[in-house]
Amino acid sequence: MSTQRTAPRDDTLWRRVVRELADDLAVDAQDRDRAGAAPSDEVERLQEAGLPAFLTASDPASGGGGHGADLRTACSAVRELSAADGSVGELLAHHYALSWTSRFLDGPPGRRAAEAFPRLDARTAAEGWLLAGATEPPPPSDAGPGLTLTRADRGGWLLDGRRAFDSAVTVADRLVVTARPAGTGDLLVVLVDPAHPGVSVRAAADRVGQRLTGAGTVVFEHVPVPRARVLGTLPADEHAVAPFTGLAPLVLRLLLVHVALGIAEGALAEARDVNRADAPADPGDDPYLLLSYGELATAAHTAAAVAERATDALTRGLRTGWTLGVEERADLAVLVAAAETVTGREAVRLTTRILELVEDAPPLAPGTGGGPGFDRFWRNARALTARARPSHRLRDIGDHYLNGSHARLARSA
Template identity: 30%
Template sequence: MAASTTLSAPPSVRFSRRFDGLDLAIDELSAELTDTTRERERDRVLLHEPVRRLLGAGFGALRVPVEHGGLGGSLEDLFERLIHLAAIDPNLAHVFRGHIGFVDGLVIDGNRAWADAWLARSASGILVGNAQSERSDTAEVAAVVEPTADGLRLSGTKYYTTGSIYSDWILLTARLGDDRVNVVADASHPGVSSVDDWDGFGQPLTGSGTTVFTSVPIETADVISWSDEDDGAGEYVAAVFQLTLLAVQAGIAAAALRDTVAFVRPRRRIFGFAGEALPRHDALVQQVVGRVSSAADAASRLVLSAARELDTLRTREDKSAAYREAALGVFRVQQILPRIVLDATTELFEVGGASAVGLGYGLDRHWRNARTLASHNPARQRERSIGEYELNGTFATWGREHTPTGAAAASAATAPGA
């Protein structure tokens, strides 16, 4: 009896917990965007409308506690959906990285009045972008916050400002006198200009370009002083930032599997053989698809396992030790996940010979996007630091702790000449 050629569709996504309005919006975006990412990347079509739809459906408020007007979701709830968004379009998922780190920083923040105000804003549907990097020969920050007769003003130029072109507010580092501070700036102010000049070969729609701040008013309460007190909170936020990148890579692996299967299934001959030979029945092709499938599944499992651990560790009484343990776990995952995703997005081309590299299929975008994400943070440096920890018990600091007291701002604002 001949084998049936009827092929079932891939199973639809099932989240461990439902948030009906948000999940409906994600399903709708999946139906509209999944098959057009290749063209949108090619034509540089930014994602303003999909970002606003997600914010309107509550994605930016998923981690905001219910008492502050949010959805009260766990990190696992968030990262399940982030992986799915990345499978739809990794650019779209990556846009939210700064916002995700900002909100989780608020959730654990000790300055409740400041954090509560921003949690309420986040629940209203705003997006907070991230603008930390500057182009210089040293690590010195050139952006400055200066006291004036009209209050504090921010000026400076930032690069690689992922998500800021879509944002309502932007979190960035600056100098205030002799202090290094974080500040939150109003992205709608005329003195803020974000330019889509990111020239990387991957993740082209994230808005990771240049943002210029020119005499932008800053509220005293929104100046966040760096603290030398080592409570580990910065390590936790650094872990969330890193896990966001890993979740996007897991989504890329899922998309690579989907597109590889879509490439193979309709083909009627396999490379290297004359006549008709269905590739989906070929053992070597099946083996490649099996490897890509395994990589995609493992990547998602690693991210969600790490998210569950972060949720658990965050509730422990010994916060300092818990936050460091959380960071260590995520940075161990960082040593493994990008490698298996990059291997999978390279090996998938083995299913189709020269035809698989056709621009019309766009299978190369999965590797380009995964490679770009894997280049963001120093995995090799962290690998060595993990080894040092295991051998000598020395814990490297990968995140910088801060306390949002506004103390530096208050001091500067009342200084002579302010």
């Protein structure tokens, strides 16, 4: 079991904790990116700050120590950490989204089936777990049958198969994965201990960017899954998924929007510091430099405004709970898709342009060598946004706007 400090409950205090951790990560971000090691040290810093339990509510029955923050607050924390280190921001974003799995699968109050296992977010806070995995089925481009479940002789299931994951599998305390029972189309969401001898993890090698997320491929060989570790079911028919359950992929996508936004804002702030330090005279003497920063700052403000609108709307949607309607869910999906499209485009464009502005600048810290290291921001932005499909998002937004359709918006990808 991992140990972690209880997340700070005072809003002013948590902001200071996040800011101090971001400052700490920024000091050696370039060196850690070059080393490309498993993010064990980064996870330890997160645990010591109490941030893995930040989004989870405290549950006295299970000894939970969560902060109980809402989605808006969690996005703010992810964004600030991503400005210092995009990999750590993404790692935490996936953890936050997964920690809410039970909330989206429990069903309306009064309908939840009795089970021995406490709700995942409370247990995560109590145990100090870091979560990895995915609750969505693998994309069609992934080779192989994915993960499968077969009935065990003494009840429960046996989990087999392999799947690649974008974050934290090399350092996670628990894995949350979906697998298909033989003979059915529905997916079961299950919790797995990666320390089991039937679980093996191969770290992703030679990644272009986001090198410290702990990404990798996990192989499961006859791993027992007791009934109490089945968190819920996702129907194979996407139209049978409750609108509130359909918010789960939107939460992750929005958190990753804030990772991209943080990467762009971090690159812009560091470039400003480099240009100020490197300028032989008053930077105000260079009208082209002022024009460049004016354009880049405006682009960052524009992306932030779109992301924040989606964040406010999705936060309200989560508060609506199980009474959320199909049309409301579609409207939220449009806002998240717009935020992904705008932020992804601007993050890549902004970090690319910054490489030109600081091309010949020396490093800010003496002895670090190799220039200011701004390729890290570009690589991280490129790797993060390459997974999205902007043309698909724009098509779905257009279909919804022109025809009122939300069939495609019911899907996560």
